[in-house]
Amino acid sequence: MPQAPATKPDPLFDLRWQRSLGDLRAALDRLYARHTDMGDFIARLRALLAEKWAARPRDLRALDLARDVMPDWFLSQNMVGYVFYIDKFAGTLRDVPKHIPYLQKMGVTYAHFMPCLKPRPGDSDGGYAVMDYGAINPALGTMKDFRATTKKLRAAGISTCIDMVLNHTAKEHDWAQKARAGDPYYQAFYRMFDDETLPREYERTLVEVFPNQAPGNFTYYPDMGKWVWTTFNEYQWDLNWENPEVFLAVLGIILDLANNGAEVMRLDAVAFMWKRMGTGCQNLPEVHDLLQAIVQATRIAAPAMVHKAEAIVGPRDLVAYLGQGRHAGRESNFAYHNNLMVQFWSSLAARDTRMMSGVLAHHFPESFRRAQWATYIRCHDDIGWAIDDRDAAGFPPISGPGHRAFLADFYSGQFPGSWARGADFQVNPETGDRRTNGSFASLAGLETALESDDEGQIDLAVNRILLGHALIASFGGMPLIYMGDEIGLLNNHSYRDDPDLAGDGRWMQRPAMDWVTAQAAEAGGTPSARIWRGTRAIMTRRKATPQLAGNVPTRILHTGHPALFVVQRLGDDQTLTAVFNFTEHVQQIAGETLGLIPGTRYIDALNDAPLAGDTVILPPYGRVWLLPAT
Numbered sequence: 001m002p003q004a005p006a007t008k009p010d011p012l013f014d015l016r017w018q019r020s021l022g023d024l025r026a027a028l029d030r031l032y033a034r035h036t037d038m039g040d041f042i043a044r045l046r047a048l049l050a051e052k053w054a055a056r057p058r059d060l061r062a063l064d065l066a067r068d069v070m071p072d073w074f075l076s077q078n079m080v081g082y083v084f085y086i087d088k089f090a091g092t093l094r095d096v097p098k099h100i101p102y103l104q105k106m107g108v109t110y111a112h113f114m115p116c117l118k119p120r121p122g123d124s125d126g127g128y129a130v131m132d133y134g135a136i137n138p139a140l141g142t143m144k145d146f147r148a149t150t151k152k153l154r155a156a157g158i159s160t161c162i163d164m165v166l167n168h169t170a171k172e173h174d175w176a177q178k179a180r181a182g183d184p185y186y187q188a189f190y191r192m193f194d195d196e197t198l199p200r201e202y203e204r205t206l207v208e209v210f211p212n213q214a215p216g217n218f219t220y221y222p223d224m225g226k227w228v229w230t231t232f233n234e235y236q237w238d239l240n241w242e243n244p245e246v247f248l249a250v251l252g253i254i255l256d257l258a259n260n261g262a263e264v265m266r267l268d269a270v271a272f273m274w275k276r277m278g279t280g281c282q283n284l285p286e287v288h289d290l291l292q293a294i295v296q297a298t299r300i301a302a303p304a305m306v307h308k309a310e311a312i313v314g315p316r317d318l319v320a321y322l323g324q325g326r327h328a329g330r331e332s333n334f335a336y337h338n339n340l341m342v343q344f345w346s347s348l349a350a351r352d353t354r355m356m357s358g359v360l361a362h363h364f365p366e367s368f369r370r371a372q373w374a375t376y377i378r379c380h381d382d383i384g385w386a387i388d389d390r391d392a393a394g395f396p397p398i399s400g401p402g403h404r405a406f407l408a409d410f411y412s413g414q415f416p417g418s419w420a421r422g423a424d425f426q427v428n429p430e431t432g433d434r435r436t437n438g439s440f441a442s443l444a445g446l447e448t449a450l451e452s453d454d455e456g457q458i459d460l461a462v463n464r465i466l467l468g469h470a471l472i473a474s475f476g477g478m479p480l481i482y483m484g485d486e487i488g489l490l491n492n493h494s495y496r497d498d499p500d501l502a503g504d505g506r507w508m509q510r511p512a513m514d515w516v517t518a519q520a521a522e523a524g525g526t527p528s529a530r531i532w533r534g535t536r537a538i539m540t541r542r543k544a545t546p547q548l549a550g551n552v553p554t555r556i557l558h559t560g561h562p563a564l565f566v567v568q569r570l571g572d573d574q575t576l577t578a579v580f581n582f583t584e585h586v587q588q589i590a591g592e593t594l595g596l597i598p599g600t601r602y603i604d605a606l607n608d609a610p611l612a613g614d615t616v617i618l619p620p621y622g623r624v625w626l627l628p629a630t
Contacts, residue, residue, distance in 0.1 A: 013053050016300045017046065023330045024296040027289040032244045041244055048248060049301040052255035056302065059151070060259065063304040074264075074306050074333060074478070075372055075550035080539045081110040081161075083379065084483035086140050088512040093141035097152040102518065104156060106486060107539040110264065110478065111153055112161040114380060116140055120170035120235060122500050126380065126510075128163070128268060129170040129236050133253045143260055150261025161264035161308065164254055166290075167272045168236040171228075175249075176237050180224055189246055190237050191229035191275065196220070198277075199227050205280055211428050213503060231272050241273050241290060251297055258302035265298075267291065267332070270321070271311045283317040291321070292330045308334035308374060314386050315339045315363035322371040329369035337373040337477060339363070342386050344377055344468060345443070346403070347582045349410040349418075353565040355395050359388075361556035366570070372550030373477030377468035378440040378485060382425040382506055383411070385435070401432065408434040411443055419445030419457065421491060425505050439509045440465060441488040446527060450490075460584050462488070462527050463621035466534040467580060470606060470623040473542040474578045475567055476554030486535045487517050487528040541606050545625065547571035557595065563587045564618070566594060576605065577626040581618040588617045594626070601629040 028045075029038060056064075067073055082103060090096045093116075103111065115127025118135040127137070136146050150160040169176055178186040193199055199218040206217045209232050219230045229238040239246050254265055274286040291309060298305050309321040309332035318339060323331035343356035385407045389400030409415040411422040412434075422438030441447065444464040449457035465488060472479040483489075495507030521532035542548050547569040557566040563583045569576040577594050581587045591614045596602060602611040606625040616624065 010050070010053065013050060013300070016303060017049070020296040020299045024293055024300075026326075027293040027296070027330075028244075028247075030289050031242075031247075031286060031293070036244050044248065045251075045297065048252055049255070049297060052252065052259065053301040056259050059154075060261070060302070060304060063154070063263075064302065067304045071370070072551060075370075077546055077548040077550075078107075078543050079109050079478040079550070080107045080473075080542070081112060081374065081478050081480040082106065082108040082483065083112040083114065083480055084513070085114040085380075085510060086116055088510065089483055090513075092139075093136065093145040093149045096149050100152065100156045100158070103158060106481070106536050107543060108481075109157055110159050110161060112264070112266065112480070113163075115163045116146070117163070120172045123233075123235070123503070124170070125233055125236060126504070126506065128165050129168075129233065130165055131170040131172040132174070133164070134256060147261050150263075154261070154263070159263040160261060161266055162257060162262045163266045163268050164250075164257065165268040166239070166250065167269035168230075168232065168238045171235045171237050173237075180221070182224075185245075188243050189240060189249070191240050192224075193218075193227040193229075194225070196227055199229075202229075202275070202277060202281070205278055207280060208428075210426060212426055229275070232269070238272070238275075241286075242275075247290070247293065251294060254294065254298060254305075255301050258298065258305045263304060264306055264308060264334075266308045266310055267294070268310045270309050271313050271317070283311070283313055283320070288320055288327050288331055291332055292323075292327050295331060295333070306333035308332060308336075311335060312338045312381070312384065312386075314388055315359060315391070316388070319364060322368045322373070329371070331371070333371050334374045334478065335371070336379075337375050337475075338384075339386060340373070340375055340472070340475060341377055342383065344471060345383065345411065346385075346387065346407055347565065348444075348464060349407055349415075349420075351583045352562045353580075353582050354562050355387075355391065355398070356565055357556050357558055358394060359391050361558070362391075366553035366555055367476075367551065373475070374480050375472035375475050375477040376480040376482065377472060378443070378482050378509065379480070380482065380506065380510055382435040382437050385433075405432065405434075408436055411436045411438060413448075419448050419461070421445075421447040423491075423505055423508060437505045437508050439489055439491050439511065440468065440482065440485040441531075442491040442509075444468070446488050447490045450527070458527055460620060462530050462534070463619075465531050466538065467582070467621045467623055469535050469538050470578075470625075471565075471580055473538050474545075474548050474569065474576070474606075474625055476548075476552070476569065477550055479539070479542070481535065483513060484511060486532050487514065487521055488531045489514060538606065541608070541625070545576065545605050545627075547574060547576035547627070559589060559593050561587070561589050561593070564589060568595070574628055578606075579616055579618065579624050579626065581620065581622045584620045586617065586619055587622075588615050590615055596626065597628070602626045603629045 117130045118132040119127045120129045120131045175186045214233045218227045219234045271282045274284040275281045311321045321335040347353045347356045385404040392398045392400040410418045411420045421442040422436045425435040425437045427434045446461035449461045491508045492511035495501040501507045517528045521529045553570040555568040565580045567578045604624040605627045
């Protein structure tokens, strides 16, 4: 059994250990106490944390102290995220710093490097099949380059986020290779079975994540004579988190990455981490105990780091990832608000926001403790049309299956009158479910409008994009801009020429950055320039508006107006009322219906303009942030 080396006592470490020990121990006891000598396990855990703290660089220790003093730093309205693949954005890690001025112009304070750790050769699920968590993808650089780049970003006020895949490793990972060679210690790191009896029983209640390319959840390996749990792809082996050795090993990796300059850890595929017969093996209670234990342990040895849960699940399961009940304030600091994304696209297609208002008000609390949403309109992944059947039933004549089919048709361009240009993904002929690929701009109609050279349609598409960016900047959470969305990059089909990428249609929304367009975006009247300037203005106004901080409650206002979505941000001194028009027609609403105080002057904080009269008039896809004038 591996033993961590002894380290010298450190008063600051001891204080942080005592601060987090109660929450850490509570989660670990629930996970492991029945089968583990907890005294020995906690001693080994403390030794591991002390070892990683002793290795922490001086500048990162200073950052730890600053964030202990300002623990809500990540909830500030100043937080603006930008997400990119290093090679497509800059080339290599060494090339990233030369683009810092561009990021600063957009107000970016958080840069998410899409998977950059060393992947398996060939198809790697976009980099999420990692074979070495201690090394950078050689095509992008080295760990030394990573340290240097993150240090330069940090000096510019930009925190670096990277991915840590928690559910699985590549089958080429050293642990998996040792397991495959017959080492029982490492075979216990994975879910392995001597025959298919148990896999068949588990399969009865499991869903297929990639039914087209990777049907089933288990793979048989004749050289081992074993079945291995492979939820996502044959080459991604699920870890056995019931084994406390896995917890210690993964935690050590997280802290090493923190010591190399990562400030935000995106915890990937967390919903799948724990398995139980007779369930879907997603969102089980133990997952939240695991996340609490990881977060609390990190607060001891690298307190400058925060964590983001990647849980793309239905609304009834999503809230828990930001900490509820006994996990409140103790679990993930960020979680993706995928339901906000889905409802944005749903309301655009339907020209009706009533389901959006109902779902977001019903399922989601107004605020969280020490946590907030990561809000986004598009990302590198497909869109799964997470329209719950029970939610849809509240808005007859809509049905869940019918609305999901409508959205898939609309955004693949198959529905009559659709302006969208996307593509189906992972079509399941048995259930009829389809997901959708496409870039923000192409799904919002810009590709179609440019092809028809229709200025009116171009204007509508530009405003749909700016509507989305204004929504994620003000809804409640940290907005994430996916690389290229700020200049309206369209779908890219060149991935079909690369045999390692051709089988995964998600690469159509992962184009390379167009630096010629980006550098020309400050001037001119092209659609790209209008999108860039509009996005930059939105993020600038966000930073000047304290009501948009992550710890300010978000309340959905039901106005009865089907074209408008209205959010109130309940600041300590003032309430900001954000109004969004989801149609291509001019809409208006009485200020009284919005809860505006009669006789009070209001300003639109987004456009820095006074509100004229007592009626709010919004142009097609218009958006306003209303505040009482001071």
